[in-house]
Amino acid sequence: MIKVSHPCRILLLFNPLIVSTIEYGGILSIMCLGLTVTYQTTRVPNFAFADFAVLGMNASYFTFILFHLSSTYLSLPFGFLAGGAFSVTMYLLVMRPLIRKNSSIVVLMIATLAVDIVFTGVAENIAYVGTAIYGKEFIHAGFPTLLDAAPLPDVKVLGQEGLLILSPALLIVTTTAMYLLLTKSKFGIAMRASIENPNLAKTVGINVERIYLTSWFIAGGLAGMAGSLFTVWDGMALGIQSTLILDIFGGSVLGGLSSIYGAVAGGLLVAFTENYILGELSINVSPTFGLLETGGASMIVLIITLLVAPRGIVGINWKRLRPGEHR
DSSP: OOOOOOGGGSOTTSOHHHHHHHHHHHHHHHHHHHHHHHHHHHOOOOTTHHHHHHHHHHHHHHHHHHTTOSSGGGGHHHHHHHHHHHHHHHIIIIIHHHHHTTOOHHHHHHHHHHHHHHHHHHHHHHHHHHHHHTHHHHHHTTOSOSTEEOOOOOOEETTEEHHHHHHHHHHHHHHHHHHHHHHSSHHHHHHHHHHHOHHHHHHTTOOHHHHHHHHHHHHHHHHHHHHHHHHHHHOEETTHHHHHHHHHHHHHHHHTSSOHHHHHHHHHHHHIIIIIIHHHHHHHTOGGGGGGTTTHHHHHHHHHHHHHOTTOGGGSOGGGGSTTOOO
16 A cells, blocks of 8 residues: 655655655554454454454544544544444454354354445445534535545654654554563463463453453454554545455464564565555556555465465574574
Protein backbone atom coordinates (compact mmCIF):
# COMPACT_ATOMS: atom_id res chain seq x y z
CA MET A 1 0.00 0.00 0.00
CA ILE A 2 2.08 2.90 -1.29
CA LYS A 3 1.39 6.36 0.02
CA VAL A 4 3.76 9.28 -0.48
CA SER A 5 3.61 12.19 1.95
CA HIS A 6 3.32 15.71 0.62
CA PRO A 7 6.84 17.16 0.09
CA CYS A 8 6.32 20.07 2.47
CA ARG A 9 5.46 17.66 5.29
CA ILE A 10 8.42 15.31 5.14
CA LEU A 11 11.63 15.26 7.07
CA LEU A 12 14.32 16.75 4.85
CA LEU A 13 16.83 13.99 5.69
CA PHE A 14 14.45 11.33 4.39
CA ASN A 15 12.85 10.82 1.04
CA PRO A 16 9.04 10.52 0.93
CA LEU A 17 9.13 6.73 0.51
CA ILE A 18 11.18 6.27 3.67
CA VAL A 19 8.85 8.52 5.65
CA SER A 20 5.79 6.65 4.36
CA THR A 21 7.41 3.29 5.16
CA ILE A 22 8.24 4.28 8.74
CA GLU A 23 4.72 5.54 9.34
CA TYR A 24 2.91 2.60 7.79
CA GLY A 25 5.37 0.12 9.29
CA GLY A 26 4.32 1.12 12.79
CA ILE A 27 0.61 1.04 11.94
CA LEU A 28 0.73 -2.34 10.19
CA SER A 29 2.91 -3.95 12.86
CA ILE A 30 0.42 -3.02 15.59
CA MET A 31 -2.34 -4.65 13.51
CA CYS A 32 -0.22 -7.78 12.99
CA LEU A 33 0.42 -7.89 16.71
CA GLY A 34 -3.32 -7.88 17.38
CA LEU A 35 -4.02 -10.65 14.85
CA THR A 36 -1.32 -12.76 16.47
CA VAL A 37 -3.05 -12.43 19.85
CA THR A 38 -6.40 -13.64 18.47
CA TYR A 39 -4.69 -16.52 16.67
CA GLN A 40 -2.92 -17.59 19.84
CA THR A 41 -6.23 -17.95 21.70
CA THR A 42 -8.39 -19.74 19.11
CA ARG A 43 -5.79 -21.00 16.59
CA VAL A 44 -8.01 -19.66 13.81
CA PRO A 45 -6.93 -17.03 11.24
CA ASN A 46 -9.43 -14.19 11.62
CA PHE A 47 -10.39 -12.85 8.18
CA ALA A 48 -12.56 -10.19 9.83
CA PHE A 49 -9.67 -8.70 11.78
CA ALA A 50 -9.26 -5.68 9.48
CA ASP A 51 -12.88 -4.78 10.25
CA PHE A 52 -11.78 -3.89 13.79
CA ALA A 53 -9.36 -1.38 12.28
CA VAL A 54 -12.10 0.09 10.07
CA LEU A 55 -14.27 0.66 13.13
CA GLY A 56 -11.34 2.48 14.67
CA MET A 57 -11.15 4.65 11.56
CA ASN A 58 -14.86 5.48 11.78
CA ALA A 59 -14.53 6.24 15.47
CA SER A 60 -11.72 8.69 14.74
CA TYR A 61 -13.64 10.59 12.08
CA PHE A 62 -16.83 10.79 14.13
CA THR A 63 -15.17 11.83 17.39
CA PHE A 64 -12.77 14.28 15.75
CA ILE A 65 -15.57 16.01 13.83
CA LEU A 66 -18.47 15.81 16.30
CA PHE A 67 -16.46 16.42 19.48
CA HIS A 68 -14.32 19.13 17.81
CA LEU A 69 -11.11 17.55 19.08
CA SER A 70 -8.02 19.74 18.99
CA SER A 71 -5.89 16.85 17.74
CA THR A 72 -6.63 13.72 15.73
CA TYR A 73 -4.58 11.68 18.18
CA LEU A 74 -7.09 12.39 20.95
CA SER A 75 -9.40 10.00 19.09
CA LEU A 76 -7.06 7.03 19.62
CA PRO A 77 -8.83 5.85 22.81
CA PHE A 78 -12.16 5.89 20.96
CA GLY A 79 -10.64 3.83 18.17
CA PHE A 80 -9.28 1.35 20.70
CA LEU A 81 -12.66 0.99 22.42
CA ALA A 82 -14.55 0.63 19.12
CA GLY A 83 -12.25 -2.10 17.84
CA GLY A 84 -12.18 -3.90 21.17
CA ALA A 85 -15.97 -3.81 21.57
CA PHE A 86 -16.58 -5.26 18.12
CA SER A 87 -13.92 -7.92 18.66
CA VAL A 88 -15.55 -9.08 21.90
CA THR A 89 -18.99 -9.05 20.26
CA MET A 90 -17.72 -11.23 17.43
CA TYR A 91 -16.14 -13.67 19.86
CA LEU A 92 -19.30 -13.95 21.99
CA LEU A 93 -21.82 -14.21 19.16
CA VAL A 94 -19.86 -16.19 16.58
CA MET A 95 -16.60 -17.76 17.71
CA ARG A 96 -17.51 -19.05 21.18
CA PRO A 97 -20.71 -20.85 20.14
CA LEU A 98 -18.90 -22.54 17.25
CA ILE A 99 -15.93 -23.50 19.42
CA ARG A 100 -18.28 -25.03 22.00
CA LYS A 101 -19.77 -27.15 19.22
CA ASN A 102 -16.26 -28.41 18.41
CA SER A 103 -16.43 -26.87 14.95
CA SER A 104 -13.46 -27.49 12.70
CA ILE A 105 -10.90 -24.84 11.83
CA VAL A 106 -12.36 -24.63 8.34
CA VAL A 107 -15.81 -23.82 9.72
CA LEU A 108 -14.37 -21.19 12.05
CA MET A 109 -12.40 -19.60 9.21
CA ILE A 110 -15.51 -19.46 7.02
CA ALA A 111 -17.38 -17.87 9.93
CA THR A 112 -14.81 -15.08 10.20
CA LEU A 113 -15.06 -14.55 6.44
CA ALA A 114 -18.85 -14.33 6.72
CA VAL A 115 -18.53 -11.71 9.46
CA ASP A 116 -16.24 -9.70 7.19
CA ILE A 117 -18.72 -9.83 4.30
CA VAL A 118 -21.59 -8.71 6.53
CA PHE A 119 -19.48 -5.95 8.04
CA THR A 120 -18.62 -4.54 4.61
CA GLY A 121 -22.28 -3.74 4.07
CA VAL A 122 -22.67 -2.41 7.60
CA ALA A 123 -19.64 -0.15 7.21
CA GLU A 124 -21.14 1.35 4.07
CA ASN A 125 -24.37 2.08 5.96
CA ILE A 126 -22.41 3.67 8.79
CA ALA A 127 -20.79 6.02 6.30
CA TYR A 128 -24.08 6.86 4.59
CA VAL A 129 -26.20 7.28 7.72
CA GLY A 130 -23.53 9.09 9.72
CA THR A 131 -22.81 11.69 7.07
CA ALA A 132 -26.55 12.08 6.41
CA ILE A 133 -27.43 12.75 10.04
CA TYR A 134 -24.43 14.95 10.75
CA GLY A 135 -24.06 16.35 7.25
CA LYS A 136 -23.50 19.96 8.27
CA GLU A 137 -20.81 19.11 10.81
CA PHE A 138 -18.98 16.85 8.34
CA ILE A 139 -19.15 19.38 5.49
CA HIS A 140 -18.00 22.21 7.77
CA ALA A 141 -15.02 20.08 8.83
CA GLY A 142 -14.14 19.35 5.19
CA PHE A 143 -15.34 15.74 5.09
CA PRO A 144 -18.59 15.58 3.07
CA THR A 145 -18.45 11.77 2.97
CA LEU A 146 -16.66 8.87 4.63
CA LEU A 147 -16.88 6.68 1.55
CA ASP A 148 -13.61 8.20 0.38
CA ALA A 149 -12.43 10.53 3.12
CA ALA A 150 -9.24 12.57 3.04
CA PRO A 151 -6.68 12.04 5.83
CA LEU A 152 -7.37 13.65 9.18
CA PRO A 153 -5.03 16.54 10.03
CA ASP A 154 -1.66 15.76 11.58
CA VAL A 155 0.21 17.78 14.17
CA LYS A 156 3.79 18.97 14.31
CA VAL A 157 6.17 17.35 16.79
CA LEU A 158 9.66 18.83 17.01
CA GLY A 159 9.01 20.53 13.70
CA GLN A 160 8.07 17.30 11.92
CA GLU A 161 4.78 15.57 11.15
CA GLY A 162 3.54 13.83 14.25
CA LEU A 163 2.85 10.46 12.64
CA LEU A 164 6.50 10.04 11.69
CA ILE A 165 7.35 10.10 15.39
CA LEU A 166 4.19 8.73 16.98
CA SER A 167 3.75 5.65 14.79
CA PRO A 168 7.11 3.99 15.64
CA ALA A 169 6.94 5.29 19.22
CA LEU A 170 3.51 3.77 19.75
CA LEU A 171 4.72 0.50 18.21
CA ILE A 172 7.59 0.36 20.71
CA VAL A 173 5.30 1.14 23.64
CA THR A 174 2.67 -1.38 22.51
CA THR A 175 5.20 -4.15 21.91
CA THR A 176 6.84 -3.55 25.29
CA ALA A 177 3.47 -3.50 27.04
CA MET A 178 2.40 -6.75 25.36
CA TYR A 179 5.70 -8.40 26.25
CA LEU A 180 5.33 -7.43 29.91
CA LEU A 181 1.66 -8.45 29.95
CA LEU A 182 2.26 -11.87 28.40
CA THR A 183 5.51 -12.80 30.15
CA LYS A 184 5.67 -10.90 33.45
CA SER A 185 2.08 -10.86 34.71
CA LYS A 186 -0.37 -13.36 36.18
CA PHE A 187 -2.61 -12.72 33.18
CA GLY A 188 0.16 -13.79 30.82
CA ILE A 189 0.74 -17.00 32.77
CA ALA A 190 -2.99 -17.73 32.81
CA MET A 191 -3.26 -16.96 29.08
CA ARG A 192 -0.43 -19.35 28.17
CA ALA A 193 -1.98 -22.04 30.34
CA SER A 194 -5.40 -21.48 28.74
CA ILE A 195 -3.93 -21.74 25.26
CA GLU A 196 -1.83 -24.85 25.88
CA ASN A 197 -4.43 -26.82 27.84
CA PRO A 198 -7.81 -25.12 28.48
CA ASN A 199 -9.25 -28.06 30.43
CA LEU A 200 -6.28 -28.25 32.77
CA ALA A 201 -6.34 -24.49 33.22
CA LYS A 202 -9.98 -24.68 34.33
CA THR A 203 -9.15 -27.33 36.90
CA VAL A 204 -6.62 -25.04 38.59
CA GLY A 205 -9.12 -22.21 38.84
CA ILE A 206 -8.32 -20.15 35.74
CA ASN A 207 -11.34 -18.48 34.14
CA VAL A 208 -10.52 -19.41 30.55
CA GLU A 209 -13.48 -17.54 29.08
CA ARG A 210 -12.44 -14.34 30.80
CA ILE A 211 -8.90 -14.78 29.48
CA TYR A 212 -10.18 -15.25 25.93
CA LEU A 213 -12.53 -12.26 26.18
CA THR A 214 -9.76 -10.03 27.51
CA SER A 215 -7.36 -11.23 24.82
CA TRP A 216 -9.86 -10.54 22.05
CA PHE A 217 -10.67 -7.12 23.49
CA ILE A 218 -6.98 -6.19 23.57
CA ALA A 219 -6.41 -7.52 20.05
CA GLY A 220 -9.42 -5.67 18.64
CA GLY A 221 -8.40 -2.57 20.54
CA LEU A 222 -4.94 -2.64 18.99
CA ALA A 223 -6.50 -2.92 15.53
CA GLY A 224 -8.88 -0.04 16.27
CA MET A 225 -6.06 2.13 17.58
CA ALA A 226 -3.95 1.37 14.51
CA GLY A 227 -6.98 2.18 12.37
CA SER A 228 -7.15 5.59 14.03
CA LEU A 229 -3.52 6.19 13.08
CA PHE A 230 -4.30 5.05 9.53
CA THR A 231 -6.78 7.91 9.13
CA VAL A 232 -3.90 10.34 9.52
CA TRP A 233 -1.67 8.36 7.17
CA ASP A 234 -4.05 7.77 4.27
CA GLY A 235 -7.63 8.63 5.23
CA MET A 236 -10.39 6.06 4.71
CA ALA A 237 -12.11 4.50 1.70
CA LEU A 238 -15.00 2.08 1.39
CA GLY A 239 -13.73 -1.50 1.35
CA ILE A 240 -10.27 -0.58 2.67
CA GLN A 241 -10.41 -3.67 4.92
CA SER A 242 -10.07 -5.90 1.84
CA THR A 243 -6.62 -4.48 1.19
CA LEU A 244 -5.60 -4.18 4.82
CA ILE A 245 -6.32 -7.82 5.64
CA LEU A 246 -3.87 -8.91 2.92
CA ASP A 247 -1.11 -6.83 4.46
CA ILE A 248 -1.98 -7.97 7.99
CA PHE A 249 -1.96 -11.65 7.05
CA GLY A 250 1.21 -11.21 5.03
CA GLY A 251 3.03 -9.68 7.99
CA SER A 252 1.58 -12.08 10.58
CA VAL A 253 2.35 -15.22 8.58
CA LEU A 254 5.84 -13.92 7.84
CA GLY A 255 6.25 -13.45 11.59
CA GLY A 256 5.04 -16.96 12.35
CA LEU A 257 1.56 -16.15 13.76
CA SER A 258 2.72 -17.06 17.26
CA SER A 259 5.27 -14.46 18.30
CA ILE A 260 4.80 -10.79 19.15
CA TYR A 261 8.33 -10.11 17.92
CA GLY A 262 7.62 -12.00 14.71
CA ALA A 263 4.43 -10.00 14.17
CA VAL A 264 6.32 -6.73 14.51
CA ALA A 265 9.15 -7.86 12.25
CA GLY A 266 6.71 -9.23 9.67
CA GLY A 267 4.67 -6.03 9.62
CA LEU A 268 7.78 -3.91 9.15
CA LEU A 269 9.05 -6.12 6.33
CA VAL A 270 5.73 -6.04 4.47
CA ALA A 271 5.51 -2.26 4.87
CA PHE A 272 9.07 -1.92 3.59
CA THR A 273 8.31 -4.14 0.60
CA GLU A 274 5.06 -2.43 -0.36
CA ASN A 275 6.12 1.15 0.28
CA TYR A 276 9.83 1.48 -0.30
CA ILE A 277 10.76 -1.34 -2.69
CA LEU A 278 7.65 -1.07 -4.86
CA GLY A 279 7.85 2.70 -4.71
CA GLU A 280 11.44 2.74 -5.95
CA LEU A 281 10.64 0.20 -8.68
CA SER A 282 7.58 2.18 -9.78
CA ILE A 283 9.59 5.40 -10.00
CA ASN A 284 12.86 4.11 -11.44
CA VAL A 285 11.87 1.00 -13.43
CA SER A 286 8.21 0.87 -14.45
CA PRO A 287 4.90 2.24 -13.13
CA THR A 288 3.43 -1.25 -13.55
CA PHE A 289 5.07 -2.26 -10.26
CA GLY A 290 2.48 -0.04 -8.61
CA LEU A 291 -0.13 -2.65 -9.53
CA LEU A 292 1.26 -4.78 -6.69
CA GLU A 293 0.44 -2.00 -4.24
CA THR A 294 -3.01 -3.19 -3.20
CA GLY A 295 -1.95 -6.30 -1.32
CA GLY A 296 -0.12 -7.98 -4.20
CA ALA A 297 3.30 -7.68 -2.60
CA SER A 298 2.04 -8.94 0.76
CA MET A 299 0.54 -12.02 -0.89
CA ILE A 300 3.82 -12.73 -2.69
CA VAL A 301 5.60 -12.45 0.67
CA LEU A 302 3.02 -14.79 2.22
CA ILE A 303 3.37 -17.43 -0.50
CA ILE A 304 7.17 -17.35 -0.35
CA THR A 305 7.04 -17.63 3.44
CA LEU A 306 4.75 -20.66 3.32
CA LEU A 307 7.02 -22.35 0.77
CA VAL A 308 10.37 -21.56 2.38
CA ALA A 309 9.62 -21.09 6.08
CA PRO A 310 6.11 -22.33 7.01
CA ARG A 311 6.68 -21.34 10.64
CA GLY A 312 7.74 -17.83 9.69
CA ILE A 313 10.99 -16.03 10.36
CA VAL A 314 10.86 -16.92 14.06
CA GLY A 315 10.90 -20.62 13.14
CA ILE A 316 14.08 -20.40 11.07
CA ASN A 317 17.21 -21.88 12.62
CA TRP A 318 19.42 -18.90 11.91
CA LYS A 319 22.52 -20.54 13.44
CA ARG A 320 22.46 -23.24 10.76
CA LEU A 321 22.50 -20.53 8.07
CA ARG A 322 25.81 -19.09 9.25
CA PRO A 323 28.82 -19.81 7.03
CA GLY A 324 30.79 -22.76 8.30
CA GLU A 325 27.97 -24.21 10.38
CA HIS A 326 27.28 -27.92 9.88
CA ARG A 327 23.76 -28.74 8.76
